[in-house]
Amino acid sequence: MQPLILSVLLAAFWTICTGSADWCYQSQFTCDHPCNTPDKWNHANSDCAKEFQSPINIVTRKTLKDERLTPIQFKNYQQIFRSTIKNNGHSVQVGVPHHSTISGGNLPDVYKAVQFHLHWGSHGGPGSEHTLDGEQYPMELHIVHMKEKYTDLKKALSDPQGIAVLGFFYEKSNSENRKYEPIINNLPKIKATNSNTSLPSFSLEQLIPPQQNLTNYYRYKGSLTTPGCTEAVIWTVFENPIPLSDNQLRKFSEVEFHNGKPMVGNFRPVQPLNGRLVFRSGSAAILASSSLLVTTIVTALGLSHLN
Numbered sequence: 001m002q003p004l005i006l007s008v009l010l011a012a013f014w015t016i017c018t019g020s021a022d023w024c025y026q027s028q029f030t031c032d033h034p035c036n037t038p039d040k041w042n043h044a045n046s047d048c049a050k051e052f053q054s055p056i057n058i059v060t061r062k063t064l065k066d067e068r069l070t071p072i073q074f075k076n077y078q079q080i081f082r083s084t085i086k087n088n089g090h091s092v093q094v095g096v097p098h099h100s101t102i103s104g105g106n107l108p109d110v111y112k113a114v115q116f117h118l119h120w121g122s123h124g125g126p127g128s129e130h131t132l133d134g135e136q137y138p139m140e141l142h143i144v145h146m147k148e149k150y151t152d153l154k155k156a157l158s159d160p161q162g163i164a165v166l167g168f169f170y171e172k173s174n175s176e177n178r179k180y181e182p183i184i185n186n187l188p189k190i191k192a193t194n195s196n197t198s199l200p201s202f203s204l205e206q207l208i209p210p211q212q213n214l215t216n217y218y219r220y221k222g223s224l225t226t227p228g229c230t231e232a233v234i235w236t237v238f239e240n241p242i243p244l245s246d247n248q249l250r251k252f253s254e255v256e257f258h259n260g261k262p263m264v265g266n267f268r269p270v271q272p273l274n275g276r277l278v279f280r281s282g283s284a285a286i287l288a289s290s291s292l293l294v295t296t297i298v299t300a301l302g303l304s305h306l307n
């Protein structure tokens, strides 16, 4: 074949296969359904190529202990409400009445809950967005909050500290987590993109670990993890994971992307820190066993100011 024809053909193929379209996750890409995968999200929104993006890998031995990171104050998290769960084509999302708030833990304001959604892997495989010392958990919950004074997310996103997201990891457990039945039992009804269904009454409190298990967390400044990737998020990532059985985790893979393919791998890869610091609450453990050992020895020698 003539080199010229070959390169024209290649160029055509390249264009077809990368042609600008909606953003998508890596798991969605096929040549038949080209879309902007995470490395091309800047085509969907230029903010996705900015410096302080989320998620990140949290290297626990490089985190800085911050005494101001006291326990988060949860208000009205126990309040029971009715809502709908929706397949928005990228995740399953639940709107939350704006009565539940968080404050304290060095957050600069009171933030009210707006919605929550999840990111997961394939059939219970790795799928969290944040990673801890390189470990990717099977799923991650994001409870999205905005400053109390705002009435819609758009306004909050134009404030560099307008949004506070709480991130929780999941881990596989041997028993079912009954508190998740309202959500998981309704997933089969929202297989199709843009479908929604009403949920039985539940509270935000029942989705997360008990408060005494929430004292260990990580804090850094970042972005939304989907386009527009707006850098307006104060991130709080909790160390204590939420237990779900393998069967419960697998149920999320029965939800479908818009093309009818299983919704799996709907996480963004970790982004560079670019010099950002990650802080840990007073008691968050250093996970790496070697540095734990060093810390123990240093402390035992009375040299703890070196920490």
Ligand SMILES: *[C@@H]1O[C@H](CO)[C@@H](O)[C@H](O)[C@H]1NC(C)=O
Pocket (backbone or CB within 6 Å): 084, 086, 195, 196, 197
């Ligand atoms: C749920 O779906 C119905 C019917 O398609 C639609 O009218 C309604 O606006 C949707 N509700 C939400 C919260 O998306």
Ligand SMILES: *[C@@H]1O[C@H](CO)[C@@H](O)[C@H](O)[C@H]1NC(C)=O
Pocket (backbone or CB within 6 Å): 209, 210, 213, 240, 241, 242, 243
């Ligand atoms: C709370 O933390 C304790 C100690 O780490 C652990 O044994 C327990 O399973 C945790 N509870 C939940 C619901 O995560």
Ligand SMILES: [Zn+2]
Pocket (backbone or CB within 6 Å): 117, 118, 119, 142, 225
């Ligand atoms: Zn998210």
